[in-house]
Amino acid sequence: MVVADAFFDNSSFVAVVGGGPAGLLAAQRLAEAGRKVHVFEAQATVGRKFLVAGHGGFNLSNAEELARFASRYGAEAGRFADLLSHFSPAELRAWAADLGIATFVGTSGRIFPEAAHKPADLLRAWLTRLRELGVELHTRHRWLGFAGPTGIRLVDETDGPEAHREFVLEPAATVLALGGASWAKTGSNGAWVPILQELGVPVTAFAPANCGAEVAWSPFFQAKIGRAPLKNIGLRVNDGPAVRGEIMLTEYGLEGTPVYALTPQLRAALASGSPAVLHLNLKPDLPAPALLAKLQQRRPGASLPDFLRKSLNLAPQVPTLLREVQPNVAALDSAALAALLAAVPIVATGLRPLDEAISTAGGIAFAALDEHLMLRQRPGTFVAGEMLDWEAPTGGYLLQGCFSTGAWAAKGVLAWQAAR
Ligand SMILES: Cc1cc2nc3c(=O)[nH]c(=O)nc-3n(C[C@H](O)[C@H](O)[C@H](O)COP(=O)(O)OP(=O)(O)OC[C@H]3O[C@@H](n4cnc5c(N)ncnc54)[C@H](O)[C@@H]3O)c2cc1C
CATH class of the missing domain: 3.50.50.60 (FAD/NAD(P)-binding domain)
Structure with a gap:
């Protein structure tokens, strides 16, 4: 040398x-x-x-x-x-x-x-x-x-x-x-x-850090949704503080700036062994009573996907997402549906690999x-x-x-x- x-x-x-x-x-x-x-x-x-x-x-x-x-x-x-x-x-x-x-x-x-x-x-x-x-x-x-x-x-x-x-x-x-x-x-x-x-x-x-969250979606969900954006979402981990922004549903889980921002909380929840549940608020700008009032306007027998799209201006992927986490979503009453739309529970099973992370x-x-x-x-x-x-x-x-x-x-x- x-x-x-x-x-x-x-x-x-x-x-x-x-x-x-x-x-x-x-x-x-x-x-x-x-x-x-x-x-x-x-x-x-x-x-x-x-x-x-x-x-x-x-x-x-x-x-x-x-x-x-x-x-x-x-x-x-x-x-x-x-x-x-x-x-x-x-x-x-x-x-x-x-x-x-x-x-x-x-x-x-x-x-x-x-x-x-x-x-x-x-x-x-x-x-x-x-x-x-x-x-x-x-x-x-x-x-x-x-x-x-x-x-x-x-x-x-x-x-x-x-x-x-x-x-x-x-x-x-x-x-x-x-x-x-x-x-x-x-x-x-x-x-x-x-x-x-x-x-x-x-x-x-x-x-x-600043990486996607993995979710064990069903094969049906993966095949039907693939990749799709959900705009203007409120997001929190368990009972933590909420962040806002656009997320991306992917074959392996969730991506997007608000998900990245929550990686410290997700990592902590995953490390503690407690479930790391991401709660998606699909209508973060609509106060709970206003959301409930809208849902109560739905006529009996009216199609839920049509109602969610036309009256609540929700993305076409939302009904599939709701069914994924709540198979009997069609049978929910207005109050239960309002609660679900304000906090769609998605269990994160892990974080994406280090090499893919932004930091x-x-x-x-x-x-x-x-x-x-x-x-x-x-x-x-x-x-x-x-x-x-x-x-x-x-x-x-x-x-x-x-x-x-x-x-x-x-x-x-x-x-x-x-x-x-
Ligand atoms: C997809 C992506 C998007 C991003 N977007 C943003 C953004 O918009 N805004 C933002 O603020 N940040 C962003 N970041 C993060 C930002 O790029 C990094 O935080 C930043 O580059 C880190 O700078 P650094 O100098 O510490 O290290 P690096 O930029 O990683 O540089 C380290 C250097 O050391 C060299 N090196 C390593 N080992 C050796 C060795 N043994 N001998 C000699 N050289 C070596 C490497 O080759 C490398 O060139 C992004 C990162 C990614 C991956």
Whole structure:
């Protein structure tokens, strides 16, 4: 194995490992502060998951006020209130504007790039800026672990697996931003976990976040419904708080933003062994007495599917859904039917697999880090992005969390160097 490489000035650079949004923002901030930065990325290109995020609307952040924004990080709300103050959604918009990418706030508060800007445009402009700042990107360079108290071990896979060349570097500091463990084909495969655990770093087990729920639909339901959207649904897990939005009935269960938002509650219910029941309110804007009054107008003998469609404006799939959970639905009186429409009980049997999830729960426990996201077991090594143990719903909170932790880890490097 080569010890270091003549290519690198072997003491005065910072290594950033992982070319996702967290790593690239850390690299930018460090280079702006005058540091020589080398970014090592295992894949042939950087920002693959960032571009995947772009397929679904490219929701960069959210314009809601900061206290509410921070509350989206659940158990880590307090920590993120602080992190967001170091790189806020407003700063994220200014950062994008500085790269020539104007953003706008959608009706839901979500922040997107203007339609004229494709995700690849933002990434291209960003990489150009990084190059201008002198950041060197080394793709097909995989981090293998640590070497001694301060070194990192890498393998250069540029010339294909046969020509692998391992080497060790001694950076002045290292930022690890290796991502979570979903969508492994984008490069975030969680392979770093045993390396960190060997060092004694506590890593909370990964679990899918922002993913679909599995339901044991009958073969009849699967064949008849396939995939179908249900718009304007209220949704809660057991007696928990309700969320609103459009869900998708699928062959394997339920998908959609409100389902994703409830994955922490679903995970908790499933882990406790109690049934995880999703209650669908099909008419969330209609108060219970008004719903009952409408149902009481139904003439005896009138077809229930026709009534639900014409008088309550419900989707054509609703009667099949009601029969699936309540086989004798046609015999229910108005009060029982009103109760059912306000809370259709659907038992979730599990969550979709981690690799399909939009994000990963679990990761490096914050207890393993100092206030600057530096590993206590390894001074000079900082961690950022989704490899940390936090989760948040979709809505721009994921990328914002990665950017904010990347910016803060970079400040941590600078503070640590200044204190030495
Ligand atoms: C389908 C989908 C849609 C999404 N939509 C949104 C959205 O609209 N809004 C939003 O806020 N978030 C969205 N996200 C989430 C967001 O993309 C992620 O939270 C974010 O990319 C995580 O950033 P990161 O830098 O922590 O990690 P990643 O983006 O996963 O980057 C980690 C990088 O590290 C590299 N790496 C891993 N191991 C090694 C190694 N050993 N050596 C060298 N390099 C390594 C990987 O190849 C990867 O490039 C979406 C995610 C998905 C999957």
